[in-house]
Amino acid sequence: MRVLITGGAGFIGVHLANELYRRGHYVRVLDDLSAGDPERLQTGITFSRGDVRDVPKLWSLLQGVDVVYHLAARVSVPASLLYPREYNDVNVGGTVALLEACRDVGIRRMVLTSSAPIYGNQTTEIVNEEMPPRPAVPYAVSKLAAEQYMFNIGMHSGFETVALRIFNAYGPGQPLPPSHAPVIPQFMQQVLGRGSVVVFGDGRQIRDFVFVDDVVQALVSAADAPHVDRQIINVGSGQGATINELIGVIEKVAGRSANVLHNTERPSGLSRLVADLEKAKQLLGYQPQTELFAGLQRLMDEDPIFQHLRPVTDA
Ligand code: NAD
Numbered sequence: 053m054r055v056l057i058t059g060g061a062g063f064i065g066v067h068l069a070n071e072l073y074r075r076g077h078y079v080r081v082l083d084d085l086s087a088g089d090p091e092r093l094q095t096g097i098t099f100s101r102g103d104v105r106d107v108p109k110l111w112s113l114l115q116g117v118d119v120v121y122h123l124a125a126r127v128s129v130p131a132s133l134l135y136p137r138e139y140n141d142v143n144v145g146g147t148v149a150l151l152e153a154c155r156d157v158g159i160r161r162m163v164l165t166s167s168a169p170i171y172g173n174q175t176t177e178i179v180n181e182e183m184p185p186r187p188a189v190p191y192a193v194s195k196l197a198a199e200q201y202m203f204n205i206g207m208h209s210g211f212e213t214v215a216l217r218i219f220n221a222y223g224p225g226q227p228l229p230p231s232h233a234p235v236i237p238q239f240m241q242q243v244l245g246r247g248s249v250v251v252f253g254d255g256r257q258i259r260d261f262v263f264v265d266d267v268v269q270a271l272v273s274a275a276d277a278p279h280v281d282r283q284i285i286n287v288g289s290g291q292g293a294t295i296n297e298l299i300g301v302i303e304k305v306a307g308r309s310a311n312v313l314h315n316t317e318r319p320s321g322l323s324r325l326v327a328d329l330e331k332a333k334q335l336l337g338y339q340p341q342t343e344l345f346a347g348l349q350r351l352m353d354e355d356p357i358f359q360h361l362r363p364v365t366d367a
Contacts, residue, residue, distance in 0.1 A: 053275060054078045056117045058104045058150060059124030060097075061088025063226045064165065064218075067268050068121060070094050075272070082113055083124065092225060104146040110153035118160045119275045122150055122202075125195075128232035129169065129321070132191035143194035148201050155209035163274045164202050166215040167195040168260070168288070168325055177258060177292060180328035181217070181284045188322070203282045212281040214274050216267075219288030219327050222347065223264030224354040235295070236261065236302075240351060242310070243302050244361035249310045255296035258324035260288035263342035263350070273336040280335050288327025289340045298344070305348040307363050 053072075060069045060081030065088065073079045073094050080098045083090065090099045102109045104124040114120070125143045126132065132139040147164070154162060171179045172186030187193045199215045206213035222236040242249045270287040274280060293301070299310050332338035342350070352358050 053119055054080075054117045055119050055121065055275070056080045056082065056113055057121040057123060058082045058146075059088065060121070061085060061090040061093065061099065062123060064221060064264060064267055065123045066092045066225055067223070067264050068123070068271050069097050071268050071272060073097050080113055080117070082109070087127075087227060087229070104142070105149040107149050107153050110150060111157055114153055114157040114159065117157075120150070120154060120159055120162045121165070121271065122147060122162060123165045125165075127191070128229075129189050129191045130232055132189055132194065136190040139190050139194045143191070144197045144201065147198040148205070151201060151205040151209070154211060155205060159211050161212040161214070161275065162202060162206060163271060164198060164213070164215045165271070166199050166217045166284070167192065168217050168219040168286070168327070169322070170196045170199075170217060171325060173322055177324040178326045178328045179286070181286060181331055199284065207282065214280040214282070215284045216270055216274060216287045217284060218267055219260040219262050219286070219325065221262050221264050221267050222351065224351055226264075226355075228357065236298070236348070236351070237355070237357065239299060239302050239310070240306065240348070240358060241361065243299075243306045243308055244352070244358055244363075246308070247311070249299060249312045251295055251299070251312055251314050252318040252321070253316060254314060255299070255312075256294050257321060258292040258294050258326060259298075260290070260292055260326040261298065261344055261347070262287065262289045262327075262340060263347035266340040266342055269341070270332060270336055270338045273338065277336050283331070283335060285332050285335060286327040286329060287332055287338065288329065289344070290327055290329040291344070292324065292326040293344060301344050301348055305345065305352055
């Protein structure tokens with residue numbers, strides 16, 4: 053298989069590119085490096101620096117490609133509230149530009165990394181793909197628009213399309229940008245570094261934390277699985293954990309107790325969001341392998357950010 057991964061130097065992109073390469077596929081990566089790090093890509097993967105909205109560049113990168121994984125995006129919920137135009141330009145405009153280029157060159161399938169916040173607040177904790185989208189922030193609106201453009205243009209242009217709605221992914225290599233650090237590496241760093249863990253709200257909001265290898269497993273299957281054309285498929289762990297429970301597991305893994313501060317002035321986001329995995333199991337043969345404790349253990353052991361913070365154990 054010949055594959056192009058946009059955003060392939062980012063957190064999920066590097067894990068996906070390296071796994072596809074390990075399986076013997078030809079892998080090209082396009083990334084503007086607004087957030088990614090191409091040094092983590094294995095030698096043998098072809099890297100091009102550039103913007104996903106650059107259609108002439110895409111024409112040349114798409115030559116001979118069967119499957120396009122579209123990951124390039126702006127990914128911060130709070131930043132999307134500050135800069136909605138940028139989120140629209142990159143996440144929607146970038147997707148449409150890529151779709152036009154795919155239509156012009158001809159590919160077999162596009163796989164989009166879509167996002168759980170599209171669901172917004174639902175009446176049940178566990179959400180399935182039939183539920184009506186209720187995006188509450190510009191980031192979620194941009195991912196929903198990207199899904200719809202992809203299904204529509206793919207259908208008119210004769211290539212297959214599938215959107216994986218990923219829940220809260222975590223694992224080694226996840227960046228920690230000061231402006232929008234994801235909750236798991238941020239809390240891990242604070243607990244290991246004996247800082248304060250600041251929780252927005254009461255910490256009872258429920259999330260579905262999914263280890264990056266499980267996300268990659270679903271993405272790899274999505275390239276070849278039959279019967280996925282124009283489907284939306286959840287990818288999570290299927291297990292809900294409150295933020296308070298998450299801190300408890302981090303404390304166990306780190307062997308240290310957390311100094312938790314609750315900031316009740318700041319909203320805590322959606323109250324609950326957990327993936328129904330039935331469709332992923334049926335269509336992708338998906339089965340998450342890594343539970344939260346084991347995933348956090350691997351994060352602490354394998355991520356260089358945490359290596360110098362790890363507690364020293366007596367031999
Ligand atoms: P990331 O920020 O690490 O990766 C995104 C990559 O896209 C970065 O390397 C960045 O440099 C690149 N990029 C951004 N704008 C670009 C542009 N205009 N042209 C080319 N490259 C550009 O984020 P991630 O966590 O790896 O997310 C990857 C994808 O998965 C995104 O589409 C995101 O919306 C989706 N997703 C992630 C999660 C999660 O929990 N990490 C959950 C749901 C969905």
